[in-house]
Amino acid sequence: MANYRVEMDRVMCISCGNCIETCPKLWEFGDDGISSLIGSPITGDIQTKKLQKLGCSIDGAKKCPVMCIHVYDGDNELI
Numbered sequence: 001m002a003n004y005r006v007e008m009d010r011v012m013c014i015s016c017g018n019c020i021e022t023c024p025k026l027w028e029f030g031d032d033g034i035s036s037l038i039g040s041p042i043t044g045d046i047q048t049k050k051l052q053k054l055g056c057s058i059d060g061a062k063k064c065p066v067m068c069i070h071v072y073d074g075d076n077e078l079i
């Protein structure tokens with residue numbers, strides 16, 4: 001059973017749009033103009049989304065100039 005997870009620190013986001021352009025299934029701009037993980041509640045600085053498949057999550061994270069997106073497989077940080 002896949003146990004992937006994306007975490008992003010929204011405080012660090014500079015709204016460049018790279019993650020959204022690279023992986024629009026996972027990210028969109030939130031009402032506050034900051035990139036947001038689609039379908040995940042925004043409850044604090046760190047937004048988290050569980051994934052069944054990695055999909056384009058890694059590609060999106062790689063394109064982030066401030067490296068505020070991290071992808072995990074369980075406890076293992078993939079990026």
Ligand code: SF4
Nearest residue numbers: 013014016017019064
């Ligand atoms: S790539 Fe990084 S800095 Fe750019 S919008 Fe996405 S999270 Fe924000």
